[in-house]
Amino acid sequence: xxxxxAVLAAILATTLLLSGCGDDEQPDNGKPAADKVxxxxxxxxxxxxxxxxxxxxxxxxxxxxxxxxxxxxxxTGENLKVLAAGQAQFANLDLTGTWILAxxxxxxxxxxxxxxxxxxxxxxxxxxGSAVAKPKDLEGRKxxxxTGSVNQLLFxxxxxxxxxxxxxxxxxxxxxxxxxxxxxxxxxxxxSTFLIGAKGLEKAAGGKKTIVNPYSAYLPELYGxxxxxxxxxxxxxxxxxxxxxxxxxxxxxxxxxxxQEAAEIMKKAQPAADVTxxxxxxxxxxxxxxxxxxIDKQRVAGAIATLxxxxxxxxGSLTPEAVVDFALxxxx
Numbered sequence: 001x002x003x004x005x006a007v008l009a010a011i012l013a014t015t016l017l018l019s020g021c022g023d024d025e026q027p028d029n030g031k032p033a034a035d036k037v038x039x040x041x042x043x044x045x046x047x048x049x050x051x052x053x054x055x056x057x058x059x060x061x062x063x064x065x066x067x068x069x070x071x072x073x074x075x076t077g078e079n080l081k082v083l084a085a086g087q088a089q090f091a092n093l094d095l096t097g098t099w100i101l102a103x104x105x106x107x108x109x110x111x112x113x114x115x116x117x118x119x120x121x122x123x124x125x126x127x128x129g130s131a132v133a134k135p136k137d138l139e140g141r142k143x144x145x146x147t148g149s150v151n152q153l154l155f156x157x158x159x160x161x162x163x164x165x166x167x168x169x170x171x172x173x174x175x176x177x178x179x180x181x182x183x184x185x186x187x188x189x190x191x192s193t194f195l196i197g198a199k200g201l202e203k204a205a206g207g208k209k210t211i212v213n214p215y216s217a218y219l220p221e222l223y224g225x226x227x228x229x230x231x232x233x234x235x236x237x238x239x240x241x242x243x244x245x246x247x248x249x250x251x252x253x254x255x256x257x258x259x260q261e262a263a264e265i266m267k268k269a270q271p272a273a274d275v276t277x278x279x280x281x282x283x284x285x286x287x288x289x290x291x292x293x294x295i296d297k298q299r300v301a302g303a304i305a306t307l308x309x310x311x312x313x314x315x316g317s318l319t320p321e322a323v324v325d326f327a328l329x330x331x332x
Contacts, residue, residue: 040073040091045270047281055251064243077148097150103313111325114293117224126190135162144188151192157310161218180204199280253291
């Protein structure tokens with residue numbers, strides 16, 4: 001009996017030891033494990049996306065109970081493909097481009113949860129002394145843009161309003177990192193890109209000044225970038241969406257207040273990033289940012305009406321609720 005008791009005692013001790021090991025693997029203080037998500041930047045590692053790395057470095061995501069992997073994005077269309085495939089849960093996307101595609105019946109299962117830029121920043125940018133000084137000069141010229149970006153999606157409306165014969169514009173598509181070299185080398189006459197990239201383009205061009213013709217001169221109603229998530233998150237796990245939104249917007253607020261530090265934080269995570277260009281982007285985008293991430297329902301309706309009026313989406317194809325989750329998006 002003593003041998004049996006000894007064996008039982010040994011088994012019990014081993015069981016308790018194993019149980020103790022399991023407890024050690026649980027989060028401290030009984031806190032639940034962090035939610036693991038992947039986030040896509042809008043456009044590589046540039047100033048407009050620095051806030052994500054700030055939120056990570058400052059612990060805002062961690063404090064919200066989220067373990068975020070930041071993945072470099074490649075413009076609107078490409079990022080939507082990644083979201084649709086379930087390979088990312090959140091993204092920073094151009095809202096106008098996203099809504100144009102939704103109006104055409106593509107990628108309809110995503111919703112906006114916060115605005116980053118309150119106005120579209122898409123522009124035509126050329127270098128001083130080039131053949132393109134005003135929109136009409138694009139006729140017969142080469143225009144570069146990121147593959148699958150909002151720039152081409154929105155261009156037909158801009159061209160019509162600006163009096164450009166778009167059939168005479170030759171597009172040159174390239175990955176985002178290659179665009180500055182295309183312009184600097186003269187392989188394109190201008191770029192369709194965000195106006196906040198002007199400083200980086202000037203640096204790439206050896207200090208030549210840029211000429212910026214913003215789309216907003218003709219399309220002032222449209223939003224710029226915003227935080228997007230699939231409906232599987234916004235409807236299936238709204239608490240996660242809220243926590244991510246708030247942590248990201250906290251990073252955005254810090255970035256706007258500390259552009260140099262934000263750029264250096266991004267550089268630390270992405271060594272190829274250009275600090276000077278990033279500071280330039282953050283500074284130039286500041287007037288277009290409300291760090292609350294507010295989205296106004298009437299403005300969304302107006303943006304949809306503008307897209308319909310300019311024949312970018314079919315009439316009646318979208319409602320504000322079809323593109324924005326107003327239970328999650330800040331409205332005041």
